[in-house]
Amino acid sequence: MEICRTKSDIRTAVKQWRAAGESVGLVPTMGFLHEGHLTLVRAAKEACDRVIVTIFVNPTQFGEAADLDAYPRDEARDFALLEAEGVDAVFCPSVDEMYPADTQTTVVTERLEKMLMGELRPGHFKGVCTVVTKLFNIAQADRAFFGEKDYQQLLVIKTMVRDLDIPIEITGVPTVREVDGLAMSSRNVRLTPDDRKAALILNKALAFADYEVSDGRTASELEEAVRAFIAKEPRAQIESVDVRDAATLEEVTGQITAPVVILLAARFGDVLLIDQRVADPT
Known part of the structure; x- marks a missing residue:
């Protein structure tokens, strides 16, 4: 399993796979993986020749710094889980790698941004759309896999891909639950x-x-x-x-x-x- 910390590293890996005629699946995550994430990985492996998982706690989708700081992280554990699943590459960039100091462009789905969770958490979906667009452009995957638990997020991403003519297929995967019914998170x-x-x-x-x-x-x-x-x-x-x-x-x-x-x-x-x-x- 390749661990790529820069955009150039993951692009090099994808270029090699493309040259061999292989399809590429992408599973964007913020890490601290659980069975729900691994279900997305398995769906990607079933559908694609190669699978990339991204691990990036995206600061632009958090409204409060305290929530960002409290988000759980365990990179070594995540790597072990992904290697056991046969993932081909992990893209785990730094904040500076994803957002250079002079970054000024964002992506917004105007109507969905203001609905429901978007109203509760202003700017959240702008952060999601921006980082996911960047990940799509960096990885150049054929398909991307997202959980249906984040229903509005899934619809936002599908709308963004449609409106911006991004050449990637979005696949929703049913919510995975604990034995007692709690949605995994x-x-x-x-x-x-x-x-x-x-x-x-x-x-x-x-x-x-x-x-x-x-x-x-x-x-x-x-x-x-x-x-x-x-x-x-x-x-x-x-x-x-x-x-x-x-x-x-x-x-x-x-x-x-x-x-x-x-x-x-x-x-x-x-x-x-x-x-x-x-x-x-x-």
């Missing part, structure tokens, strides 16, 4: 034992919403019912509960008649967790 290790137990309310709320969506409710009624369900857990600090069109994330008015995505965000202690599920009323 690098943030889970920061939960206290009590908050870890309380966080199970999110998956339970999604199961409740999936059941309720076929009962002829309106989107606003479903949002209220899910919010009330989560509120039964006193350790959950609800940030947002949204029921949106599954294809566009636009608001749904009136009775739900087409697939919707239920998007949840809640804090447990100082840890923000998100979860989602697509529900079809038919």
Whole structure:
């Protein structure tokens, strides 16, 4: 497994693979890998001849410096996991390598940037779009793999690729969960034992919403019912509960008649967790 710390190093590796007629898959991560990330790696290995995993804690998508500083990191552990999975190269640049001092260009999906999590975390998706565009340009992969848990992020990236005519195929991979149903996240290790137990309310709320969506409710009624369900857990600090069109994330008015995505965000202690599920009323 090659460990590439510069753009030129990873480009050299890709150039060699291209010369041999091999396809390239890309799995962007911020490290501290878990089974969810490894599922993306396996999907990439199944679909492509060569697989690159990127490890870069992107400062431009964090609103608060404290959250950035608290993000867990363990490079040696990550390398061992990826080597065991047969990854061909890891691109793990420094902040200076990705953002030279005179950097001034950003990428924004104007409407999606201001919706939902974008409203809660201003500038977050601008940071995501900018770094992912850079990674796509650096790696020149055929396909990139992202988890569906970050539903809005996945839609933002698909929209960006479409609008900017970036020649890469985006593949969404279903959410991977712990045995008890908690969506896997690098943030889970920061939960206290009590908050870890309380966080199970999110998956339970999604199961409740999936059941309720076929009962002829309106989107606003479903949002209220899910919010009330989560509120039964006193350790959950609800940030947002949204029921949106599954294809566009636009608001749904009136009775739900087409697939919707239920998007949840809640804090447990100082840890923000998100979860989602697509529900079809038919």
